[in-house]
Amino acid sequence: MASLDRVKVLVLGDSGVGKSSLVHLLCQNQVLGNPSWTVGCSVDVRVHDYKEGTPEEKTYYIELWDVGGSVGSASSVKSTRAVFYNSVNGIILVHDLTNKKSSQNLYRWSLEALNRDLVPTGVLVTNGDYDREQFADNQIPLLVIGTKLDQIHETKRHEVLTRTAFLAEDFNAEEINLVIEKRYFLREGNQIPGFPDRKRFGGGTLKSLHYD
Amino acid sequence: MSFLIDSSIMITSQVRQYVVQVIFSVTFGFSCTMFELIIFEILGVLNSSSRYFHWKMNLCVILLILVFMVPFYIGYFVVSNIQLLHKQRLVFSCLLWLTFMYFFWKLGDPFPILSPKHMAMARRTMFQKGEVHNKPSGFWGMIKSVTTSAPGSENLTLIQQEVDALEELSRQLFLETADLYATKERIEYSKTFKGKYFNFLGYFFSIYCVWKIFMATINIVFDRVGKTDPVTRGIEITVNYLGIQFDVKFWSQHISFILVGIIIVTSIRGLLITLTKFFYAISSSKSSNVIVLLLAQIMGMYFVSSVLLIRMSMPLEYRTIITEVLGELQFNFYHRWFDVIFLVSALSSILFLYLAHKQAPEKHMAP
Numbered sequence: 001m002a003s004l005d006r007v008k009v010l011v012l013g014d015s016g017v018g019k020s021s022l023v024h025l026l027c028q029n030q031v032l033g034n035p036s037w038t039v040g041c042s043v044d045v046r047v048h049d050y051k052e053g054t055p056e057e058k059t060y061y062i063e064l065w066d067v068g069g070s071v072g073s074a075s076s077v078k079s080t081r082a083v084f085y086n087s088v089n090g091i092i093l094v095h096d097l098t099n100k101k102s103s104q105n106l107y108r109w110s111l112e113a114l115n116r117d118l119v120p121t122g123v124l125v126t127n128g129d130y131d132r133e134q135f136a137d138n139q140i141p142l143l144v145i146g147t148k149l150d151q152i153h154e155t156k157r158h159e160v161l162t163r164t165a166f167l168a169e170d171f172n173a174e175e176i177n178l179v180i181e182k183r184y185f186l187r188e189g190n191q192i193p194g195f196p197d198r199k200r201f202g203g204g205t206l207k208s209l210h211y212d
Numbered sequence: 213m214s215f216l217i218d219s220s221i222m223i224t225s226q227v228r229q230y231v232v233q234v235i236f237s238v239t240f241g242f243s244c245t246m247f248e249l250i251i252f253e254i255l256g257v258l259n260s261s262s263r264y265f266h267w268k269m270n271l272c273v274i275l276l277i278l279v280f281m282v283p284f285y286i287g288y289f290v291v292s293n294i295q296l297l298h299k300q301r302l303v304f305s306c307l308l309w310l311t312f313m314y315f316f317w318k319l320g321d322p323f324p325i326l327s328p329k330h331m332a333m334a335r336r337t338m339f340q341k342g343e344v345h346n347k348p349s350g351f352w353g354m355i356k357s358v359t360t361s362a363p364g365s366e367n368l369t370l371i372q373q374e375v376d377a378l379e380e381l382s383r384q385l386f387l388e389t390a391d392l393y394a395t396k397e398r399i400e401y402s403k404t405f406k407g408k409y410f411n412f413l414g415y416f417f418s419i420y421c422v423w424k425i426f427m428a429t430i431n432i433v434f435d436r437v438g439k440t441d442p443v444t445r446g447i448e449i450t451v452n453y454l455g456i457q458f459d460v461k462f463w464s465q466h467i468s469f470i471l472v473g474i475i476i477v478t479s480i481r482g483l484l485i486t487l488t489k490f491f492y493a494i495s496s497s498k499s500s501n502v503i504v505l506l507l508a509q510i511m512g513m514y515f516v517s518s519v520l521l522i523r524m525s526m527p528l529e530y531r532t533i534i535t536e537v538l539g540e541l542q543f544n545f546y547h548r549w550f551d552v553i554f555l556v557s558a559l560s561s562i563l564f565l566y567l568a569h570k571q572a573p574e575k576h577m578a579p
Binding site: 039075 | 379382383385387389390391393394396397492
């Protein structure tokens with residue numbers, strides 16, 4: 001089989017939000033049984049048919065580069081991580097819906113990946129002001145994914161989802177909120193009942209990740 | 213002092229439960245108040261009887277928190293994490309707390325807290341009753357590391373194995389590159405003025421550490437406890453040997469203030485930095501409550517014991533209040549005990565660092 005074209009997509013986010021689980025789910029169609037801390041970068045591949053069903057159908061490898069670490073690391077770690085950010089075709093920003101700080105850090109993650117300089121403030125807690133101008137000339141498509149929706153109590157869900165909708169707008173990105181929960185899978189074998197929600201966006205979003 | 217604000221915000225913002233944040237902040241607040249009282253003692257601020265009252269009150273509250281509240285909440289949150297016992301949380305956490313109190317009590321058995329005359333009386337009654345003196349129960353934790361090997365099915369192809377090996381290699385390379393970047397930064401930093409200053413401080417403090425270890429060894433071997441504190445001794449030396457005359461009372465107050473201040477600030481700073489690093493390394497969303505409470509417990513105990521030990525660094529006139537507040541403790545015993553623990557932990561740190569440094573260069577040597 002002739003070698004397929006490759007699309008490189010970064011998966012960024014704070015430690016413990018579920019990036020490795022997400023990547024494993026996308027590529028292996030299975031839940032990750034023993035998530036462990038990602039050192040460096042772990043790559044996984046998914047084969048995708050672009051414009052399926054049309055005459056221009058083309059098969060691509062989508063490489064999901066799952067980069068581990070925290071946004072407040074020492075600059076030595078950041079310089080080492082910068083190696084992974086070259087020639088990126090798309091960025092997936094993952095945050096934890098139960099942890100507000102992880103969504104605030106997404107701003108700094110995206111700046112780090114897009115190689116913009118952030119003014120050093122010296123204070124670790126940001127006030128959540130996003131500067132839209134930073135992203136104005138950004139050609140790389142962004143996707144924001146929120147995980148652990150099931151761990152939020154029913155009554156608080158609406159408030160959390162509105163907040164994340166604003167967040168996605170600030171980035172000018174598409175948004176998905178996910179449930180990646182082990183309980184469902186153990187009961188029904190390898191079926192994925194939480195997925196129907198995702199399939200609505202699934203095909204569309206992945207296609208929008210690469211423009212030609 | 214931004215590190216103080218940053219680290220406390222870091223630690224408390226990661227925890228969702230309000231009560232845990234409150235407990236941590238309260239423990240920290242009261243510990244700092246104790247140090248403030250020492251400073252007041254030296255500077256002579258406030259009335260001495262009111263200082264005494266505040267000491268007593270502060271000590272009572274801190275002990276209440278450290279012995280009753282924090283262990284109980286630790287037990288409560290540990291039990292909450294376990295699904296099976298969820299229903300009878302309170303009962304099990306009370307049980308855990310009682311176990312903790314029992315072991316805490318047992319741990320204190322060999323430590324003499326009575327003054328010599330009380331001890332003589334107790335010994336006499338013990339001989340009369342023919343009791344046997346209990347040994348403290350020491351418990352070792354066996355840490356078993358269970359390594360889960362990848363499920364090796366029979367059809368594991370050569371390519372999959374090769375990919376796994378290469379992925380492992382990429383992880384190692386990543387870590388080494390990060391190390392190299394850090395070393396390069398350190399070299400650049402050392403060329404600046406700030407770097408040189410910290411370098412000099414580093415040498416100074418390493419000499420101080422070596423001296424302290426040496427003194428601790430001598431104290432233990434020759435079985436003596438230092439009688440005078442460094443301030444009075446320093447003044448004695450300058451007056452007697454160097455012949456410089458100055459107002460002893462005035463200078464001793466100021467110098468001891470500066471010295472005690474430096475000790476307090478550096479120990480608080482060091483403790484908080486270590487706690488923050490530790491917290492980041494092992495925290496997860498489930499156990500963050502327990503970890504914060506454990507850290508609060510460690511911090512409270514550390515502060516209380518440093519108040520006890522800081523007594524030795526102060527001239528006689530400022531020691532009286534600590535002696536009064538803590539009652540008739542056998543301070544010499546505790547200083548001996550501190551020397552032993554200090555020596556043991558210093559030697560084990562040296563060994564540990566030596567082994568850790570030995571491992572790193574070996575990676576570069578391998579072909």
